[in-house]
Amino acid sequence: MNEVLMTIENRASCRAFSDDMIADEIIEKIAYAGVCSPSARNLQPWKIVVIKDKELINAMDDEGMRVLKAQEDPSAYNRFMERGGHLFYNAPLMFVILKKDNADLDVGIVAQNIVLAATSLGLGSVHCGMARIPFENLQFQQQVGINHQWQLGTTILVGHPAKEFTPHTPDLNKIEYINAK
Numbered sequence: 001m002n003e004v005l006m007t008i009e010n011r012a013s014c015r016a017f018s019d020d021m022i023a024d025e026i027i028e029k030i031a032y033a034g035v036c037s038p039s040a041r042n043l044q045p046w047k048i049v050v051i052k053d054k055e056l057i058n059a060m061d062d063e064g065m066r067v068l069k070a071q072e073d074p075s076a077y078n079r080f081m082e083r084g085g086h087l088f089y090n091a092p093l094m095f096v097i098l099k100k101d102n103a104d105l106d107v108g109i110v111a112q113n114i115v116l117a118a119t120s121l122g123l124g125s126v127h128c129g130m131a132r133i134p135f136e137n138l139q140f141q142q143q144v145g146i147n148h149q150w151q152l153g154t155t156i157l158v159g160h161p162a163k164e165f166t167p168h169t170p171d172l173n174k175i176e177y178i179n180a181k
């Protein structure tokens with residue numbers, strides 16, 4: 001199997017990160033993989049904001065957990081408490097992808113390029129839809145540049161894994177073929 005296919009097959013969501021920071025040149029390589037993504041009509045309707053400030057990530061984590069704790073349904077809060085009590089699993093880096101014009105597919109491709117680049121460099125990563133919770137707060141919106149022009153697309157957490165995570169078992173029944181008659 002070639003390296004790209006091995007990276008795709010070996011990727012797994014990382015839900016525990018060590019305290020180690022990532023070198024800037026590695027961060028830049030990952031962000032570069034993001035901007036290499038295809039986009040409809042090559043409009044590139046995105047912006048990648050890399051949060052390297054652990055204090056900011058922690059403040060957003062606290063805010064997210066606070067909101068989850070206040071929810072009537074305790075299941076999400078309990079799930080994150082069982083995983084260590086943090087929405088962002090102690091990740092040292094958050095890649096925030098901002099989008100224009102609801103370009104969700106374009107953003108998803110950027111996100112997966114970032115995840116695969118991180119995997120190929122031996123790092124852990126996880127797509128993090130839950131980051132939308134702290135980003136409902138105006139203060140955090142302003143810090144990453146969410147405004148009338150730039151909406152939150154998605155986020156990815158990246159760092160050194162604190163333990164090993166196993167890829168999910170791919171379901172081959174999800175694939176159908178239409179054969180030549």
Ligand SMILES: Cc1cc2nc3c(=O)[nH]c(=O)nc-3n(C[C@H](O)[C@H](O)[C@H](O)COP(=O)(O)O)c2cc1C
Pocket residue numbers: 011012013014015126127128129130131166167168
């Ligand atoms: C759009 C999207 C949002 C996700 N949001 C979260 C999240 O907020 N927190 C989390 O722990 N995992 C999140 N995940 C990871 C999924 O739970 C994970 O991909 C799925 O369980 C399959 O496991 P695997 O990634 O290890 O193959 C998200 C994945 C996607 C694609």
